[in-house]
Amino acid sequence: MVDQPLWEQIGSSFVQHYYAVFDSERENLGAIYIDSSCLTWEGQQYQGKTAIVDKLKSLPFSKIAHNITAQDHQPTPDCCILSMVVGQLRADDDPIMGFHQSFLLKNINDAWVCTNDMFRLAIHNFG
């Protein structure tokens, strides 16, 4: 049995924690961000713990469930961890939609925090 590299263990633990909190009490996600963290949510940019949590709290659904299809993790040259998630979600009783999200995790004062977060629904324009 091959042990998972450390960055994969950290990345997949983060991803599991993130979606568990998002689906049950997303107002508590502030703990994973710092004041310089950036969130880009469907193209809109937010910076800092407060602005990010305000955005997440304001999302117009009361219940949501994420299902992860694939997740990848890599170490970066600056000792961070880059994670990319592909999945599906269901918000309230809307149809199931695809999504993708990327996170950059950094170790600050012995804790892993999310410094960069990007989210997009998988919507394509067949223009």
Next chain:
Amino acid sequence: MVDQPLWEQIGSSFVQHYYAVFDSERENLGAIYIDSSCLTWEGQQYQGKTAIVDKLKSLPFSKIAHNITAQDHQPTPDCCILSMVVGQLRADDDPIMGFHQSFLLKNINDAWVCTNDMFRLAIHNFG
């Protein structure tokens, strides 16, 4: 008119260049990677310019066209640029498929290189 932030200009120039080269002469993509660069392609990991280019060259199609649906860019705390792309591609005469790709760009010796690259087709298991 609001100027784009520098990281957006750099990120979007990189993305435009990457897919233009990928679609016309992907064996030349080695120039954007360094020896510590990581590629995760559909869950398979490759490290270094040579291994990455060998993988890209071995992909089993002779022509490909990417179409970008959305791209997001963020500055990171270590002065890198994180980019996430959502799009569609057509390989040879296969059906059009969704994909997503994340890049981490770092400035080394006055040039922007790609240190981290993750690619996934948008395939979900409705298990």
